[in-house]
Structure formats: C-alpha cells, structure tokens
Amino acid sequence: MSLDERLFGWLYRALARRRTRPEAASEHAVFLEDVADRLSLVASALGGRAFAVRRAERVGGVQRATLLLPVVIDAYPSAVLNMAAYHYRVAFSVRSELLGFSMAGLQATPASRAQATLLAVAATRFALERDLPQMADLLVxxxxxxxxxxxxxxxxxxxxxxxxxxxxxxxxxxxxxALHATPPSNQSELVAALGGWGPALARDLPDLAPAFARHALLFGELLLPIDKAPPTLIGDPSQDAREHAGGTERKAPARDEVDVLTLRSKEDENPVVHSFEKVHTLDDYSGGQKRMDGEDHLEEQLEALEDLDLRGVIRTGQTASSVYRADGLFDGGLAGGEDDEETRRGVSYDEWDGKRRRYLRDWCTLYPSSPPCGARPEVVSERMGRVRREYAAEIKRLRAAFEAIEASRAWRSRQREGDALDMDQVVMRSVDMVQGGRVEERVYMHRRRHARDLATLVLLDVSLSSDSYVDDHRILDVSRDSLLVLGEVLGPASDEFGVAGFYSHTRRDCRWLPLKTFAEPWTMGAARLIALQPRGYTRIGAALRHGIAELGELPAKRRLLLLVSDGRPTDYDRYEGRHGIEDVRQAFREAEAQGISPFALTIASKPDASFVRLFGAGRFRTLPTPAALPSSLAEVYAQLAMGA
Amino acid sequence: MAEPSDQPAAWYRPVGEEVVVFEHCYANRLPLLLKGPTGCGKSRFVAAMAERVGRSLITVACHDDMTAADLLGRHLVRGGDTPWQDGPATRALREGAILYLDEIAEAREDVLVVLHPLTDHRRELYLDRTGERLVAPAEMMLVVSYNPGYRRGWKELKPSTRQRFVSMTFGYPAAAVETEIVRHESGVDAKNAKRLIALAHKIRGLEELGLAESASTRLLVNAGVLIRDGLAPRLACQVAIVQPLTDDTTLAEALSDVANMVF
Structure with a gap:
C-alpha cells in the first residue's frame, strides 16, 4: 500500500468516525457505538432470541433480527434519561418485532407509514406494558x-x-x-384496521406524519421486512469506486430499508456480485479463474445479508474495474505451489445450519496440505533474535509462571522415591508398623516433568483479514510473534503442542496448513510460521472440526483447542453473518461434547457482543491491541492448562 | 409472610414425579442419580426425601483431590495407638443413612470405583485397610448428583458409573411453581416474586448467548430474601443475580438493564 493510499484511508476513516459521532452533541448525549453491545444483549434477553443492533440511517425501527437505532440520543437533559430512551426504544422494538408488525402489505408513503406506526404503537405498548409494567412509568x-x-x-x-x-x-x-380499546394484535389485523381507518385519518389528520416525527425517537417507525424491500444497487457507483481505492476495510452506512442486492441468475458472469466479503474480496480477485460455488443459495444469502454490517457488499460496474486494478496483489490463487497431488485428498466435514437447526452433511471439503516450506535459517534466526529481545521481559515472567504451574500440579503421591514425604502414606505406614502388617514403602512424593496429560492445538487464522492492521500492527505478524513467544516459554514441553494455519476458498476448498505437528520441535514450527503469508478467507467451522478430529486421536487426557483469529467467520459462499456465527458456536459445542476445551483469542479494538454469541461466555478473550497477544496467548494457555 | 422456621427443615415443592420415583427406588434399594443445573433444588430434594423416609443424611461434596480414604475412612495416629476413623460412606452403611455424593463428576473415576460394589446387587463396601466387609442395611441408600451443563471440558461421568444408577433430570420449575418456591423460601411478596421469575426467564432465554450457568432458583431466592429484608429490588437483583452470573462488564450492564426494566 503506497503512502498516499494509506493517507487516504486514514482520512476516510477519520471522516467516517466523525459521522458516527456527531460533534454537536451535549455532554449528556449517549452514543450508540458506546452502548450497542449492551443494547443487543438486552434485546436478546427481552426477545428470547438473538438481536443485533445497527445504526439507523433515518428514524430506524426493527427488521427481523436487527434493531436500527439512532446514532445518538441527546433529547433529554441527563445521560440517564437519554440512556433510558435507548432502553425504551429497544424494549419497544423487540416487542413490535415479536408481534410481527411491519410495512408489509402497506403503501410506503410517509403518511401511510405514520398511520401504520401510530396504530402499531398502540398495540405494541399494550403488549409491552403487560410484560414489563415498568415501561409505562418510563414512557411517562x-x-x-x-x-x-x-x-x-x-x-x-x-x-x-x-x-x-x-x-x-x-x-x-x-x-x-375504539382502536385504542382494541388495537390490532398482528400484522393482518393492522392492515385491515388501516384499510378501514386510513382514509378518515388522511382526511382528519393531514399533519400526522410531521407531528409523529417528534415521537419517533421512542418508537421508531415501521419498516418494510427485508425480503419485501425493493431490490436496489447500493450507493453511488462513483463514490464506491473512490472509497475502494483506499484499499481499506470500511463500513457502509446502515440503510434502513434498501439493503437488498440484485443477485443475478447467471452469477458466473460477474462472480464478485456473489461475494460477501470485505474489500479484500476485490483485491483477491485476480481475473477469471476464481472458483465459484455453483449452487444457488439465494434465500440463505439474503439472511446472511440481513445480519451483515454491509461493508462493501455490493459491487457495481465501476468497482469491478478496480478489481482489475488490484490484480496480482496477493498470491491467493487456488493452485498454489504447495498443492501437490497428495494434498488433493480432501476430508469432508459437516456444517451447522443455525437457521434450520440441522447439519449440512459433508458440506465442507478440507484439504490438509503438506507442511509448507520454512523460512531460510538466517531469516529465522534474525526474527527469533528480534522476538527474544522484544519480548524478553514477557518470556522471563511467563517462564517463571509456567514453572510454578508445573510445581503445583506435577506432584505425584505414593512414590518409592521423591523430593518430599507423602504425609498420608507416612501415617499409614506408622499404622502398619504398629499393627504389624505389610509395611508400605511408597511414602514419597515425586515431582514429574510437565504432566503428559495435556495436548494443545493452536489454530491460526491466516486468511487475508490477518493482513489488516490494527494499531499499526499487522495481525498476522503479531499472531506469529505470540506463537514464537509461546514456543520460547514452553521450551522442551513443546511436544504437547501443535500449530496449524487455516484458510478457505468456499466450502469446497478449505485448507489446513500443519505448521508444527505434535512430534516436531519448535524450531521447525518457527521456521514455517515466519514464512507464512496471508491468503484466502475464514471458514472457521471446518478448521475447528478438523482440529477436533486431530486432537481426538491423541491419547492425552485433556485437550485444548486454541483459536487465534479476528473472530469474523467469512467465506464468499455465504459464510457470513448469523450462519457463520452459529456454525462456529456449534463447532465449539462439538469440541466440548468430545471433551476438548475450545478457547478463542480475538483481536478487536473493543469487545463485540457477537463474540459471546460466537464462542460462548468464558470461552474467549478479546484483546484491545495486538501488542497484548503474545503475553495473553501464554497466559490463556497457562490458565487452561491449570484447568482454571 | 411465611416464616421458614415454621416449616420442617427441608421444605420441598415437588415439580414432577420425582418423589414417587424416589420412594420406589428407596423401597427397592436402587441407587439414584440426579442431573440438573446448579441451584435447581437437587440437594434440597435429597434432604427432604431423607426426612420423608426418616433417615439421616450424609452429604459429601466431591472434588478433584478426593481419595478413596476420604470416602471409606482411615487410620489415625494417636500416641502409640492407631484408631480407625470411618469415612462418610462407611458411616452411612453402619447407620443406615442416605449417602449423598454431590457433584460426583468432580471426583476421579478411580475413587468412585470403590463405591461400585455398593451400587449393584452386592450392596456392600470392602475396607481394604481393615479387611472389613460391610453390607448395607435396607434403609441405606446412595444418591448422587451432577450437573451435565457444567463440564469443564473433560469432566464427564463415565458410562461404567452412570449406568449403575436410576437417573432423573431436574430443570428449573414452571413459572407458577417457581414463584411459589421463591415466595416460600424467601418470604418475598407475590408481586416481587413474579417479577423475579419474569427476570429469570428473560435471562435464561439468553442461555445460548453463552452464559455457562443461568439464573438459578437459588439466585432468585437470595434476591427475594434481600428484597423482603428491605433492600431496593433493583439493587437486590444486581447483587444477588447479575453479579453472581457474570464478570463480563457489558453482559452485567445488559442484565442490570433487563432487571431495571422488570423492577
């Protein structure tokens, strides 16, 4: 990336940040970005199913599992009240969604929308206050x-x-x-009520739409359900092209209703239209050879889209031209040099379809590659020297910690010889001597070397998203450094440790790179890690399942599966949004069911509620800065190894 | 307001057929396994049943470091003497008590093996240290419990142990029953009891979002006690329900938000 491109990207991001955080807010203002995770959890608790929170383009409302909320609430004279307004809005929207109200079957004019919303408000408020009586006071x-x-x-x-x-x-x-006394209780009643009542309203209340607007903060407005929204290409094409030129990840502004992409029936004509990916998708496209997933999953894609943060989802003709400009940026082609004949033997894995709550049998094919070539020795020693210098303090501290762990849990009682007396046995022995029975000789405790009952497999996400920068650190570099640090810390105990990288190009081509097998010494792993290059996408589920299978073959009593990733399941055949999240969660459950402890380390500038959904509480740690990864990885390993 | 002291020591509100099952097991000397999440009433059930059949209850909380001697007993060194001290299992056999092993999955399998002869037709324990063979009297019964959701990755009951027991699953009771339980146990008024249950249902609905353990009846009772004693309901929920459930700041905030909406 050249300097001007970086500058542009920085400028764009700075501008984008300003857009999400209006300057003109008072000190009492509450910003959505600060409370979005919290609100999404509240919504999920109230609704009994998962809800996501997104920034609303206009007034916002609710669309199936997505709450569209104002960027900021600053209408009240205290932060408590502004936050309470968010709470009311969330509780209200969830209830409205549970009742099934939307603009389906209604005209999308401002007047008609205001009428429908007002009528739905009456019904929703009624149901809401029956469930949560406190909400009546809050509304007052x-x-x-x-x-x-x-x-x-x-x-x-x-x-x-x-x-x-x-x-x-x-x-x-x-x-x-009359409507107040018996408000409509579902969408068809709402449509029927408006059919009878709408004309009178339009006559008697011509100013309803502007008048209701001042109340919309609390209630939002009814929206078209996502599958009924008119198909539109998003965004001004020329603007899109300009933004992509920065080569950065970006978030498209949330759109309340028009977020539907035109999916062509002959997808192969323009493969990029088919993909849900960050801008990397475009970079990765290197001419007509990209493999397409031939099957058609338009329905599922629509759902995935609904959950998606709409980061450059739609490509227009103009952006396609930038695809060609990006040619050759990455070596992410399918037929890489390491693909010799034997690696073409794939292993099939199921994938979890969270929506239908069933497995897609043998959905993914994973190809375990032969170990990639390591870096040249001089590169390895240069890099290792740098890691040792840079993390000297960490390594020292962690080594001490690991030694303490060993000491604490490696005592073995009832030994014939050892470093300490086993008091239980000594007592028993005196009893035996008094009673004159067979005298117990095994009265010592012996300190073992690192207990051999633990096997750990680290799964490293080497997809293109690991090529991105957080805090000036490239994710892959830091992940690599942390593994190198861990190798330094563990030293001879490394035979309990395996490392593998993973990436994917659709479900038909998931890859597994053995970076260090359990038997190999760390030096082999280090050389391969140092030579690692980012490629492909992030189909976490298939990789987890292969990891589970590999760990399952080991005799160790306790097995850990550690995932190091950005926590964003992504592949360009709809492995996005809720589907991806549920698949990963299911894979975590599968691991637990097989007695394997899964744990994820993710790098994200702030905790994201979706991580809880992805991995489960207590099954992951979010690192605000990549610099924290090396020590965290070792710490997490220590904790898990202790069984804490 | 119900005063707990007016009641028998172990008040128990049946939620299903568990009492009948227990009685049949007791009459036929079959060991019983109770599965269920924490705080749903397993231990209380056992205490109440022990009282019902008029036997004393010996409870052992199982853990990782428990040895066979911790269950069976050991010799002590006292002066020049080496008296034998019974362990809880041995004592239960001698006294004809109900032996309750709580969280049995926490115990190591090689320790549980010493109990195997107790769980089949033999109904006996062999004390290898004293060479004594103890046969369980008809009144003696073995009850164990474990929490299948609370697996720390590798702890699970082995089939060889599991299949020796008649097994029942406990869940959180239906809303009306749980309201009754919370009211009785905490003495909280009907309105607040109902709200506590409503809050619990909302939090339990979040289970698939990853709370390892959800809002148990025990937590609700604790909150109810604090409310009855005059603590502000929102604060009571905060300290008795939200904080015990999670250390995650965002999750705690969100749960407090929900509690504040209910109360």
Missing part, C-alpha cells in the same frame, strides 16, 4: 412535551390516545377511541 418520564405546536388538535389527541394511552372525553377523530 420520556414523553416529549409541547403539544401546543401541533397544527391540528385532533392530531395531538390521536397521538396522545394511541401512543400514550390518554384518551380524551371527546374523540375528535372517529374510531380512535
């Missing part, structure tokens, strides 16, 4: 004032009645009181 506290500013008193009255449950003695608009 959060209710916007200034009724005087409505142009028509009838509008104020209708909103008061339906949204806040304040029916007036007289009903200025026919039917409002």
């Amino acid at each position: 506290a959060l209710r916007p004032e200034s009724r005087e500013s409505y142009t028509l008193p009838a509008t104020a009255s209708a909103i008061d009645t339906l949204a806040y449950g304040d029916p007036l003695d007289e009903d200025p608009v026919e039917g409002v009181a």
